[in-house]
Amino acid sequence: MEERRTLINISRKTFLQVTVLLLVLMLAAAVLTYIVPKGRFGMNEDGTYDYSSYQETEEIKGIPVYKGLLAPFLVFASDDGLTLIMLSLFLLVISSAFQVMDDTGGIKALVSQVSSVFKGNRYLFVSAVSLLFMCFGAFLGLFEEMLTMLPIAAALSVTMGFDRFTGFLISIVSCGFGFATAVTNPFTVLLASEIIGADPVAGIWFRLVIFAVMYLVLQIFIRLYIRKIEKDPAASLTGAVATGDNSGIKEDGPAEKDKKRLTLTYGIFLTLSLIIIVVCSFLPSVRSYSVVILTAYFLIMGILAGVISGAPLKNVMKSFLRGITGALPTIVFIALAASVKYIFEEGMIMPTIVSAINRAATGRDPFKIAIMIYAVVLVLEFFISSSTAKAILIMGILKAVEIGLTKNMSVLIYTFADGYTNVLFPTSPVLMIGLSMIGVDYFRWVKKSLPLFLVTLILVIGFLFLGITIGY
Numbered sequence: 001m002e003e004r005r006t007l008i009n010i011s012r013k014t015f016l017q018v019t020v021l022l023l024v025l026m027l028a029a030a031v032l033t034y035i036v037p038k039g040r041f042g043m044n045e046d047g048t049y050d051y052s053s054y055q056e057t058e059e060i061k062g063i064p065v066y067k068g069l070l071a072p073f074l075v076f077a078s079d080d081g082l083t084l085i086m087l088s089l090f091l092l093v094i095s096s097a098f099q100v101m102d103d104t105g106g107i108k109a110l111v112s113q114v115s116s117v118f119k120g121n122r123y124l125f126v127s128a129v130s131l132l133f134m135c136f137g138a139f140l141g142l143f144e145e146m147l148t149m150l151p152i153a154a155a156l157s158v159t160m161g162f163d164r165f166t167g168f169l170i171s172i173v174s175c176g177f178g179f180a181t182a183v184t185n186p187f188t189v190l191l192a193s194e195i196i197g198a199d200p201v202a203g204i205w206f207r208l209v210i211f212a213v214m215y216l217v218l219q220i221f222i223r224l225y226i227r228k229i230e231k232d233p234a235a236s237l238t239g240a241v242a243t244g245d246n247s248g249i250k251e252d253g254p255a256e257k258d259k260k261r262l263t264l265t266y267g268i269f270l271t272l273s274l275i276i277i278v279v280c281s282f283l284p285s286v287r288s289y290s291v292v293i294l295t296a297y298f299l300i301m302g303i304l305a306g307v308i309s310g311a312p313l314k315n316v317m318k319s320f321l322r323g324i325t326g327a328l329p330t331i332v333f334i335a336l337a338a339s340v341k342y343i344f345e346e347g348m349i350m351p352t353i354v355s356a357i358n359r360a361a362t363g364r365d366p367f368k369i370a371i372m373i374y375a376v377v378l379v380l381e382f383f384i385s386s387s388t389a390k391a392i393l394i395m396g397i398l399k400a401v402e403i404g405l406t407k408n409m410s411v412l413i414y415t416f417a418d419g420y421t422n423v424l425f426p427t428s429p430v431l432m433i434g435l436s437m438i439g440v441d442y443f444r445w446v447k448k449s450l451p452l453f454l455v456t457l458i459l460v461i462g463f464l465f466l467g468i469t470i471g472y
Helices: 012-035 065-069 071-077 081-103 106-117 122-140 144-159 164-181 186-196 204-231 259-282 290-308 313-346 350-361 366-383 387-400 407-423 429-438 442-470
Strands: 039-043 049-056
Touching: 012 313, 012 442, 039 350, 049 350, 065 071, 065 313, 071 081, 071 313, 081 106, 081 144, 081 290, 081 313, 081 429, 106 144, 106 259, 122 144, 122 164, 122 204, 144 164, 144 259, 144 290, 144 429, 164 204, 164 407, 164 429, 186 387, 186 407, 204 442, 259 290, 290 313, 313 429, 366 387, 366 407, 366 442, 387 407, 407 429, 407 442, 429 442
Parallel strands: none
Antiparallel strands: 039 049
16 A cells, blocks of 8 residues: 655655754854854843843853754753744644645645636736735734645645645745735834834835835746746646645545535634634734644644544544654754754854944944845844844844944844745745645755845845935
8 A cells, every 4th residue: 555645745865955954054053162252241230131242251162062962952941942842833733733634635625616716817826825925924924824824825736737836935935025025024023123113114115115026026936937837847846746645534535525514614724723823913912822822723623623524533633643743854853953043052152243243333334234234134044043033133233233224224124134034044944844845855946946036135135225325
């Protein structure tokens, strides 16, 4: 009997490549702790760091060897440990809930329903879904949560005559681009504006223009890819993968007997999940608990929806466990990626690096400073994927330094550097997990997307120059 494919299906080759890459980054970080002097920031009376006060220490350089070796484990006991544990649980549960949905025929039923709505309007489908996901990122600051929608987008794309990679582009990549344009993104624009004392509404027109331009650029990239695979199906990065072929429930199961019940059950299931995401984004009091709330929702409703759809509880639980098994390698990626930041912090070299940047920025040409800050945040993004952590770090420094840029421009620079790399750098868990879901190797993605990101880089530099010129 042929082995059934899980939704998150990381090949041995991909697993080894990503693991080796992250281990090399860990080694490089550990070596830097023996080269870069240790230092620490001063403390304010309220217990927060004073980034304008830096002192180099005389302590022995280098992270202890045992901490470097055990970093993937020790990181779960660090200040970021609880967040990493919750993210890991979230991904395991999400994977399992959608595995059940796939195995019961829920994805097939929804795909059939939605594809009938866009029948004869394939390109409208691509543009509309891509715009929707960009808005999720730009206005609500959603990104990690959109992994829950990737299986649906991929399945719909295949049904509409494209491939799973197209689904990845119109969902995860589109959301990442929206996150970077950051019109009202609470995790970048609003937070950074609050820290530096800028008005997030002032100059919003400029960010809307950027949003429109980046949307058009992404649509051109997607359309060129679609035309290429239409002319030559062999050029597809994922192939024409039919949905539901690898389900744990047979073709003569509930998916064929009661499609109406499946469509209604999982339609409600996904609608409620989107409502929860939106509500959590708008309510500051629950925003920090959004991952916990979504994890609980998908754990309970993922199993319940499978039973309501007509599948036996025994089969539902088997599918749920298969989903967990398929997602386990992603936990390794999370631990290794987070270990890089852990090594920097334990080696006490992060304050030294930040202080050097602080000194280098003072008194220089505004455009050169803008490019320098952009480059610095790009480097930090490679090691620290958390937008909140970087906003507190970078904007806290910029607030204390006179660099010749407006506060809104400082926020724009930060959002540019923080966002687009979420769908480029291998230290982005969402990117790596998303690619594994559609079965695309990371290096193939880099090769394919390089023209897109080169154009994006040129446009970003252009917008920075324009913004400084017009006094944004």
